[in-house]
Amino acid sequence: MTMTSDRLGDRQKLSYIAGQAADARVNLELETEGMTLNIGPQHPATHGTLRIIARLDGEQVVWAEPSCGYMHRGYEKLTEVRTYPQVTTLVNRIDWLGSFANEVPFILAAEKLMGVEAPSRAQWIRTILFELSRIANVSLFLGDLGVQLGAITPVFLAFRDREYVLNLIESATGGRFHPNFDRIGGLKDDLPAGFIDETKAVMKKLRNFCDEIEALLFGNEIFQSRTRGIGIIPRDVALQYGLSGANLRASGVDWDLRRDQDNAMAWNKINFKVWTHPDGDSFARCWVRLQETREATLIVDQLLDGIPSGPVMAKVPKIIKVPEGEAWVSTENPLGEMGYYVVSRGDLGPFRVKIRSASFNNISITPWLLRGVYVPDIITILASLYFILGDIDR
Amino acid sequence: MMQSLFLVVVPYWGQSLLRVLGGLVAVLLPAGTIVYLFLFKMMSFMQSRLGPMEAGPYGSLQLVAEVGKWMQKEDIVPQRADKFIFKIAPVVVLVSTFLLVVVVPFGPDAYFTNFDTGVFYALAVSSISVLGILMAGWASANKYSLLGGLRAAGQLIAYELPMVLAVMGVVIQAGTMNMQQIVVSQNSGSMFGFSGLGNPFVLTQFVGFIVFMISIQAELTQAPFDMPIAESELVSGYMTEYSGFRFLIFFIGEFATAGVFAMIASVLFLGGWGVPFAWFGWTSTDDVANWMNLVGPLIIFTKMMLVVFIIMWVRFSYPRFREDQLQRFAWKILIPVSLANIMVTAVLKVAL
Amino acid sequence: MAKIPGLVKGLGVTFGTMVRTITKGANTVQYPHEKEVPPIRSRGVIALHQDNCTSCMLCSRSCPDWCIYIEAHKDLAPPRREGGKVRQVNKLDRFDIDYALCMYCGICVEVCPFDALFWSPEYEYSEPNIADLLHDKSKLSEWMETVPEAPALEVGADKKKK
Numbered sequence: 001m002t003m004t005s006d007r008l009g010d011r012q013k014l015s016y017i018a019g020q021a022a023d024a025r026v027n028l029e030l031e032t033e034g035m036t037l038n039i040g041p042q043h044p045a046t047h048g049t050l051r052i053i054a055r056l057d058g059e060q061v062v063w064a065e066p067s068c069g070y071m072h073r074g075y076e077k078l079t080e081v082r083t084y085p086q087v088t089t090l091v092n093r094i095d096w097l098g099s100f101a102n103e104v105p106f107i108l109a110a111e112k113l114m115g116v117e118a119p120s121r122a123q124w125i126r127t128i129l130f131e132l133s134r135i136a137n138v139s140l141f142l143g144d145l146g147v148q149l150g151a152i153t154p155v156f157l158a159f160r161d162r163e164y165v166l167n168l169i170e171s172a173t174g175g176r177f178h179p180n181f182d183r184i185g186g187l188k189d190d191l192p193a194g195f196i197d198e199t200k201a202v203m204k205k206l207r208n209f210c211d212e213i214e215a216l217l218f219g220n221e222i223f224q225s226r227t228r229g230i231g232i233i234p235r236d237v238a239l240q241y242g243l244s245g246a247n248l249r250a251s252g253v254d255w256d257l258r259r260d261q262d263n264a265m266a267w268n269k270i271n272f273k274v275w276t277h278p279d280g281d282s283f284a285r286c287w288v289r290l291q292e293t294r295e296a297t298l299i300v301d302q303l304l305d306g307i308p309s310g311p312v313m314a315k316v317p318k319i320i321k322v323p324e325g326e327a328w329v330s331t332e333n334p335l336g337e338m339g340y341y342v343v344s345r346g347d348l349g350p351f352r353v354k355i356r357s358a359s360f361n362n363i364s365i366t367p368w369l370l371r372g373v374y375v376p377d378i379i380t381i382l383a384s385l386y387f388i389l390g391d392i393d394r
Numbered sequence: 395m396m397q398s399l400f401l402v403v404v405p406y407w408g409q410s411l412l413r414v415l416g417g418l419v420a421v422l423l424p425a426g427t428i429v430y431l432f433l434f435k436m437m438s439f440m441q442s443r444l445g446p447m448e449a450g451p452y453g454s455l456q457l458v459a460e461v462g463k464w465m466q467k468e469d470i471v472p473q474r475a476d477k478f479i480f481k482i483a484p485v486v487v488l489v490s491t492f493l494l495v496v497v498v499p500f501g502p503d504a505y506f507t508n509f510d511t512g513v514f515y516a517l518a519v520s521s522i523s524v525l526g527i528l529m530a531g532w533a534s535a536n537k538y539s540l541l542g543g544l545r546a547a548g549q550l551i552a553y554e555l556p557m558v559l560a561v562m563g564v565v566i567q568a569g570t571m572n573m574q575q576i577v578v579s580q581n582s583g584s585m586f587g588f589s590g591l592g593n594p595f596v597l598t599q600f601v602g603f604i605v606f607m608i609s610i611q612a613e614l615t616q617a618p619f620d621m622p623i624a625e626s627e628l629v630s631g632y633m634t635e636y637s638g639f640r641f642l643i644f645f646i647g648e649f650a651t652a653g654v655f656a657m658i659a660s661v662l663f664l665g666g667w668g669v670p671f672a673w674f675g676w677t678s679t680d681d682v683a684n685w686m687n688l689v690g691p692l693i694i695f696t697k698m699m700l701v702v703f704i705i706m707w708v709r710f711s712y713p714r715f716r717e718d719q720l721q722r723f724a725w726k727i728l729i730p731v732s733l734a735n736i737m738v739t740a741v742l743k744v745a746l
Numbered sequence: 747m748a749k750i751p752g753l754v755k756g757l758g759v760t761f762g763t764m765v766r767t768i769t770k771g772a773n774t775v776q777y778p779h780e781k782e783v784p785p786i787r788s789r790g791v792i793a794l795h796q797d798n799c800t801s802c803m804l805c806s807r808s809c810p811d812w813c814i815y816i817e818a819h820k821d822l823a824p825p826r827r828e829g830g831k832v833r834q835v836n837k838l839d840r841f842d843i844d845y846a847l848c849m850y851c852g853i854c855v856e857v858c859p860f861d862a863l864f865w866s867p868e869y870e871y872s873e874p875n876i877a878d879l880l881h882d883k884s885k886l887s888e889w890m891e892t893v894p895e896a897p898a899l900e901v902g903a904d905k906k907k908k
Binding site: 152157 | 437440441442443537541617618620621710711712713714715716717718719
């Protein structure tokens, strides 16, 4: 509204006021200034029942906060009244995609308290199953990444190739999603015949799948323009917020518990590369996970070549009573660093278990990260952070 | 005129009835075929699965089952929605498809109308669906739908321009806006003296063809331009609150519009209902044999299927653009490219 | 040689998948016309070998969901040989597993000291009425016919003691 003279005529004044009033009416109707958008808890994009409350200004986020707890199942309370085998069964269901990986730190903590070490064959097979569940978990991420961004084809390819891995886990443990295979002192059973050859063939198929996803999704210019430069997490912020796993490695931090810790597993007996990326944006996080999947297939191949023979179970009593003490064990799970702090009073079951799950800490960065991004980028960032609701809420 | 199509003289009311039926068939038959062949089967094959197999042999009756399912659902109108606009929004979107098919020629004498400004009419009428989408988004009292509707309006208006400019190149080369004349000039023309292939404008106007295909992809809100229906964020965008028969109209309308736009693309660029006249020794429309009126629809149907295959192939392979990237692509890349195309076409038309 | 843009490579992947599915078929198993055979160790349903069960209640106590219901009474059985003592045995009255609660964890099968419970890969026992998911001991004994032999073990494994 241009003013041609210093003194506004009455007519001009009135039309100016009317224009402002019309704007205010439209704003009220559309509520575009300070519109509060509720993403979830029922939403196709979030991996489960996560609720993100975002205050928008047009298409930009002014303030966002995740509100979790819709899937809280009371794990830590449940473990107080269960025995160790029962807790092992329950703990499978925290991160239900990479299920074997949840049992391992808990069993390692109990073994630490008992002073028992599993025989080396059991350690190698544990590591193989751990890496297989990593592959199952992250290959689903690669497919799901496409869906969040609009490409509907990769998810079906992911599920198709993930079936092979789940069939392998089923042939060894009896359950596709919840193996319940780890026991204090070793494993429940040995591998069935033909497992090694089948697994090698499946690993080859998965490497093909990774190549396909790279050609279909990662090489796509549209995907790159959607993910490069979005949601950059600088190195020190990542360390401050306690991120772990691929999120941390994509910000340039060389942190891998498999290589740095000395657990009773077989990682320190083989060679593998830890992938990092200096950028810290969404593309980096997705790219690191792709490379990790490939690396996991190579790890499994190496492990299969070198399994020692022997028993899979150490000499432990039938009814296990873990002696008094406290132990903390954490491992490099598919989602990040997962740890268990087990407090035992010498009973059949633990006195108190504290579960440190990776996704809970990974998602703590969202209020900081989501300021000032566009609404479609919220989905991109959440997809690249990769959390499982069972892991956040336990 | 259509009167000469029949061996007997059909009264005017009979002709109108036949035209209405023909229009319905021309819109709904391609829609049904596209939904089955491309959405159910081709998408499934590209995703390494089989698709619907139970309803009918190889799932061919799945669309019948789907239509039946949608029609028996409860017709829900949100309480705070603007009822009248909510109810007529899907109809507005579908009406633009029917209006568009009126101007597509199916044979030398098989057409609904023969406007001299057919192209102008087609481009104008295709914009009516934007209104329908905005109405749907705004009238459902839902923030998600509103976001979807606003995004759709911005996107569709932005991509109208490249579409128009791409078609301008064709109009300059053909020298007429009459759709029938464009078909004839493609089939009776010759390239460098070789008339065996006619003169399909897709070869000389390939830049225009690519721009037109991208613009159709955006006009149909298909990936990679499906921000308005961004399924993983806004559930269904402006279609979220619709259920039952109204959603069916949106669904069928989406594929019917894809078919009709593909028909227009094949008329403008691929030679429409005809085969190169040189194969039969024809030189103008009057020479063309009468049986072409029966074969012409089949030919244009095939060419339409080819174009829809490309549209759907791209839809299933690419992730989606963000809204501002979309707009930047349209305004900064497509429009300058199509303007350059027009300039080059005009210069060459005068020079050659 | 110019690099093929990623957009074109992506189209090639989907086209290749389509051709592969049309010519070689998809991985889809069209249930119920075709059925996949689950692996031998697959945890489908629990079968009861009644003769071995002494109702020691170990399985019922170790179930995380408490879905096993056992009732038994003591009975007298004839002596094993001439002139011996009369034995006291447990006679099983009721052995129900509620599959609506069962987590398929396998702890009951593992802890049973008398080898009375076995895993079977049968999975097609869903019922329209949820109360029918409580399998009593006759139904559990029927499942025994579907229990497969334990699979052979991989190279390097210890010989099983049992």
